[in-house]
Amino acid sequence: MAEGDIRTLVVDDSEFFADMTAETLTQEHDMEAISVHSGTAAAQRLVEEEFDCVVSDYEMPEMDGLELLSTVREEDPSLPFILLTGRGDEETASQAIRAGVADYLLKLEVVEDKQYGRLANRIESVVKQDRTRKKFESLVANSPDGIAHITAKGVVLSANPSLADRLGTTPDALAGERLTDVMDTETARRRVAAVRRAIEDGETVETEDSLDGRHYQNQFVPVESHRERATAQLVSRDVTERVERQRELERQNERLEEFASVVSHDLRNPLNVAASALDLLDVEDDEMVAKIDRSLDRMGDIIEDVLTLAREGRAVQEPEWVTVDSLAEKAWADVATDEATLSVTATGEIEVDPTRGRDLFANLFRNAVEHNDGPVRVEVGSLSDGFYVADDGTGIDDDSEVFEMGHSTADDGTGIGLAIVAQIADAHGWGLDLTESESGGARFELTGVTQRE
Template identity: 25%
Template sequence: MTSTRDAIRLLHVDDEPDFAETAAAFLEKENDRLRVETASNAENALERLESSTFDCIVSDYDMPGRSGIEFLEAVREEYPELPLILFTGKGSEEVASDAISAGVTDYLQKEAGTDQYTLLANRVQNAVEARQSATEAERRRHRLEQILKTVPSCVVQLDRDGQFVFANQRAIDVLGLSQSELKDRLYNDPEWEIRDLDGHPIPDAELPFRQVLETGQPLSDARHTIHWPDGTEKVLSVNGAPLFDDDGAVESVVCTLTDITDKRDRKRDLQETERRLQLALEASETGVLEWDYETDEVVLSDTLERLLGFEPGEFGGTLSAVFELIHPEDRTEVREQIERAVETDSVYDGEFRMIDADGDVQWGSVRGQPIEDDDSTLMVGVHHDITEHKERERDLRVIERRLEAILENTTTPMFMKDDEGQYLFVNHGYRELTGLADEEIVGRTDFELFPEETAETTWANDRAVLQAGQPIETEEQLIIDGETLQFLSTKVPIYDTGERSDPDTPVAVFGVASNITDIRKQEQELQRERDRLAEFASVVSHDLRSPLSVAQGRLQLARTTGDESHLEGIETALDRMERIIDDVLLLARQGQDIQETAPVSLHDAVADAWEMVSQDAEDGTLAFTDTDKRDVTITADRPRLLQLLENLLRNSVEHGATRSPTGADNGVKHESGEPRSQAHTNVDHGTAGSQTKSVDAADGDGSVNITVGAIKGGFYVADDGPGVPEDERETLFEAGYSTADNGSGFGLAIVDRIAEAHGWAVDVAESADGGARFEITGVEFA
């Protein structure tokens, strides 16, 4: 802005150079502030205006080329506010009318003598000062509007008649009225139903607006109730200040409105209530600062001075003095942000620590708005005390770090993946589970870490969480170092709370995996136990019932007829029941896991098993073929291996001897079917890979040849009996299954249990001689 003693640059346009120079000399003599430059025509003057700045123009009317009026029109098009005085020797009402229509500032006719220059100098100074006053008034108005728009309080302006002429956005939002609706209301509109805190109507002379208008003095914290547009009653705290015109009269009143409904006096001590309300208002007050870019002068509002520990009016200085109040660690960043806002003419918005007059550190949030006018550039800022907010943030960060420590160090595996399946986070438990480091997991997907089948399942579950936006609980498998582990996984969606994110779309999945491998194994074992109990129940309810029924029937016949031959049938039935019971108990024991194993000679085990079987088989013989003199040793629980071999050998004897005599070959055969010349009872320590023995049927109706030998991964027991039909092979190993009249149906079930306890597999097929061939595989050779 130009002060009252600043130089006034004047451009004098006249086609008579001598007159222009003479006028310049007299004007500068009349007013030492004037600095006059001349131009001989309008075109030259317009060029001078483009290259330099002038405070005023004096122009002749009658000039070659463009006339004074045409020059005025050209000036107004580019410089609408620049003062222009028409100084002409040709005067008429018509010329004056045209000049006024074109926007001339003043009109003066040339006369004889030097007094005309005195008058012209006064006219120039008046025109320039009038423009400066208007510019300053506009600058103040613009600055006030910017401040009013920035502050978070409700701010309204009323004219002398009490009509609303301005309301900031906060007032519009709070009052619930548009600008047009608000401007239709008066300060004492009956719809407001203004009353004091006791519910009594307030006289018009005591209303805040009227008091400020009549006294011309500011008013602070005037309280009354009004009815809001939504029908609710509110308690307002009103601050009012007058705005004066050039004559010193109150032109309008500016008021700030604060809703203090929740803090009204509820029959408590009035003085205590006012004290608390005042503390609440002071805690929420807004400080304002104004910084002039050119002079570097900073002005703080009374509220901001109070927030910083100063008395009103105590602070005074430049921006450097303000920086002295900023915490040393924050000064560089704040300075850079302010400089960037100035260079880019953008809003400054920052948070930083300040040191108040007492040396205490407090956090402030400042938002600055650049304001420019013709003479200066200002930044008007609004300051809020956010110390408590920052302390809460600090406490939350401490809690967050504690939670992160808990998540990281818990032994339960936890992880987070983004919406493309890439790991964002894994905790210590997950790293321990996989045996991988953080950098080997984070940024990768399950397809890069685990087998494809496993990855497909986990990714499908992740997609279900992302698509539905709902947590799920599901079982998943992971293969770690070749071992399949079962997990109960709980997965929940994670949302991004950023301002630009979609709050309804998950961006990640957080999961917790509980290892339930042992639980599932226990459940499987319990299921097997339940199945065995079901088998035992079947035996008790079915297999024992038949011989029991026979025994009861024979006993009834013996009693009624006295025929003791029935006692033999009772004894046979009881023997069968005893055998079934023994086999059930044996079956129950064989289903248990193997505890200890040792190397066992298959040759010796077959011989010992046959010795037990041959005690029940009349005329039975055992023979081994001696081939490569090599015995086969396997790893097994020897007593249970003997039971397995006994049951297989006895099965061949009991079922294989059903062959007719004509179909029997009393010579011993190899698995290849080649006959052996002679059977003998001594044991030959040859290879188990070709061990053979033959058994003669007890009833003499036929005999069965049984071959025991080693195969890849195990051994076999084969015979040349009738074999097992294909449609019966699937049920052959079920408890209670038997095709023999005197069989218990548990022999092969016991074989299956013993093999399962060892981790072996047992299967049945047709032998080379058309009989049954039982193969036990998965055996470990010692």
């Protein structure tokens, strides 16, 4: 915080002290300090102008410092107010604190010991605290999240407009109410239990619940306080749209998988009949038989890929920690690799659905083997936030559509393999990019992967 933007009103019936204090704060401590010589004049000045802090003498005729503070509080309940008192007794200090002063100093120490630097530090401190508090209150008041301060017994001490609106009331009306009296009883009880758990454990508790057809994600944060009552702050975010999108996506995935299963079943039956008939067919044209056989095999591959594609797009619900090398080696065994070789330099574990992770590697390996004329060397290596699969083949000339359905440069490719890779990556929340390997081949990079050594 820059010191120069602090405006301070110095109040003292001693013109010499008021003017000298204001002048010293302005010239030596880079503040804009203005002096007035009575409580009445100060009250009028505060009506006319904005100040960040008031420094006032305690004993003044007509209106003393505490009477001035009372007047100030009627207009501004939080303006920082520092009291300068000639009395160092506990009764005066206690009275000042009860009245709500931000701080108090002995006036003689400031005057005789010339501790204006100490006074300036106190002003800067209380103004900084006040500004921080106001920013926080503004954020809370304007937040779309429902925010409330709640006791262990479920009593709402304060709430922001967003939470009050959800409950059909106002923040002022909500203060002092029990959660069980203002919302669905079962939901309220679960939230009060979460408040108590947060207070007892001293840790943030997260829950999700529903209220009046809306879905909420809640955080209960224990509040450190000198109050006698233990409390927690509730931050409740409306996640209805996210939940509904997730549910709709799950319904779509279920319909898609069901459709793919039905189609693949209905296609496999005539395909098997055709394959069996071909085996029984007694013809001399071996080339024609081989051509039909290849076509039937290709149809079988397409059916398998379509079914896999339908299943791989589902969001990953329960990932596991699996080593990259074990996934890669198992996937390599699933692929007809001919004379290709595999090198795994990646270390550590990744959080992944093991089955779909294996499918991802298998499709990338198959892509490397099938889209290069000669034997290739495939490498699986580590990235700072993921891993890569690279080969030393001829590379991919146009990478703009490689992850699109049906795109293939191989004569016998289905054009679905890399689309499956893209779906698996998306289901895990990973990034997927195609670049060129150091040897000029293809390099697929998976990023945003949760990993550990």
